[in-house]
Amino acid sequence: MNTTDVTIDGTDIQLMLIFCELYNCTIQVDTSEPYDWGDIYLNASGYGLVGMILDRRNDYGVGGMYLWYEAYEYMDMTHFLGRSGVTCLVPAPNRLISWTLLLRxxxxxxxxxxxxxxxxxxxxxxxxxxxxxxxxxxxxxxxxxxxxxxxxxxxxxxxxxxxxxxxxxxxxxxxxxxxxxxxxxxxxxxxxxxxxxxxxTLEEAADSRQRLFDHKLIWTGTSQAWITTIDERSADPVLLGLMEHYRVYDANLISAFSHTEQMGFVVERLQFGHLGNTELIENDALKRLKLMVDDIYFAFTVAFVPRLWPHLNAYNDFILAWHSSGFDKFWEWKIAAEYMNAHCQNRIVASEKTNLDIGPVKLGIDNFIGLILLWCFGMICSLLTFLGELCRGQG
Missing domain, CATH: 1.10.287 (Helix Hairpins)
Structure with missing residues (x-):
């Protein structure tokens, strides 16, 4: 057990803190595991947060944990803590400039x-x-x-x-x-x-679930857990196709890709409109990205506890009372105001709707290529006609 003092906070964490105040329990934070969510092996062992619950090194695991059937086979879950939508920041559409504008x-x-x-x-x-x-x-x-x-x-x-x-x-x-x-x-x-x-005129952006599939755009996150929730036996073809284009990269690589690569970056749409997992995307990279208009999929978050955890029934009743009182919305807004970058949140949410007010644009050759091609076509036809008339006159 790591005895170093740590600070924990968050919507789900606040729920546990208030519960411990009511039932006189003490929270000890385990920071010894280097992995995030982790996974379960076939021999009923595991690593990461899931592994610590399986090994009973911890009595409570929380933090973006979805209703995973594979985990439910080996441990218990609480009532749902909130709705979590998995969506992406995708490349923003560029202005469509082509010689075909004359035909449009x-x-x-x-x-x-x-x-x-x-x-x-x-x-x-x-x-x-x-x-x-x-x-x-x-x-x-x-x-x-x-x-x-x-x-x-x-x-x-x-x-x-x-x-x-x-x-x-x-x-x-x-x-x-x-x-x-x-x-x-x-x-x-x-x-x-x-x-x-x-x-x-803007090109089509991969800013919806269907368009992300049609464009075959690579989308990425830091863990395989982002797609673990998807049940391959009952998922529709679009969702199965999106799973094939998902890639796992480390945080530093994702942050670098956000400035240059044409790919999607996973973010979490929280229950009351805020966005999580945005800290990997730097502020200057947001100008080339936009938020998808819908979710790739959504799931309900829970907390994982060991089998036969004695506080499970009391904790579930406390969760239901918490939802019915409206504190879930209050705490999400409070935590977002304290820990999230409000400017970054507003920019990401505003990017969901395309801004057509792009201001003055410096004209380039692309703006006139259609007219130039038409002029070249006319000149070539005139030259060929003139040569034909010369040949006919000589004949």
Whole structure:
């Protein structure tokens, strides 16, 4: 037994302290075990906090202990002390900047409809010009008429006029109808593009249970106990898939990863909204992380005691009275105010909702890559057309 003076406090600890005051018992803290929760071996021995209860070196073990069936086979548990949700801090979404921004105002099906509309305009203009009854159009061929239809359609689509003089009311009517359709399409497209460029478009974040599974994001904690509670026989496929992506690292490595790596970091969502296990994440790393909107899973916390612990019934009655009086909420807020970083807690909770007010952003090449690619495509097409005309002229 380590006789060094230690200070213990916390919501679950306060419960035990008040119980000992009522029943005149003394608390001795054992700090000899280097591991946290520990685990149970097949020979009914163990290590960590669980092992100390099994070996009866301690009469009471508490601190994020869930309803573990494997532990219940060898020791007793108290009534539930609180609800504990296991969630993650995941990488915050970045602003989506891509050349595809020029295509985002219209969906794929709508773009297909626009292409079909332009094709029909070209055919209508070409056919009408071919059969217009005028002396000017007497020598019109199908090739020149279709060329006129395609060029006029593209000009009208970008709000440019055509230099062709027509005397046919049929062709004038088709031109007016085409211009009205094109001006509506370009107006709608311009409004959609302005909205996309004005409001930031963010990539999808793995900030929910389902999205964490879809993104196949690695999430990490300091112990295998974070997933021990999950029953593989009854868990759904999403939860089983998340278990495959869980990794165990030491505290120093997790703290370093929080600044650079694209991965999730386990935190505990307490019963009344506070967050535990956040001390591994430094304050300057929170700007690149956000809290998930839901829990990966939740469980009820208990205290572990040896079999036939004589105070178990009295302690369970005391727990129920504690819950019914509302002291569980009061003590959580009190302990959080005394020991948790309020600024850090507020930042993490606020990160659950994405902040679109990102302020002025310095423009880079990514903001113009779409326009540059479109310009390069037009220049290449123009150059190829010019070379084709030269070759045709020489022939």
């Amino acid at each position: 105002p219209f969906q794929f099906v709508l773009w297909m409809c626009v292409m079909l509309c332009l094709l029909l305009e070209s055919l209508a203009l070409g056919i009408t010009r071919r059969w217009e009854h005028s002396s000017v159009a007497a020598g019109n061929s199908w090739i020149s008429s279709l060329r006129f239809g395609c060029i006029s359609t593209l000009k009208l689509f970008v709000n440019q006029s055509t230099n062709y003089v027509t005397s046919s009311y049929a062709l004038r009517t088709v031109l007016v109808a085409s211009y009205m359709i094109d001006i509506i399409l370009t107006t709608v497209y311009s409004g959609g593009l302005a909205a996309i460029l004005t409001l930031p």
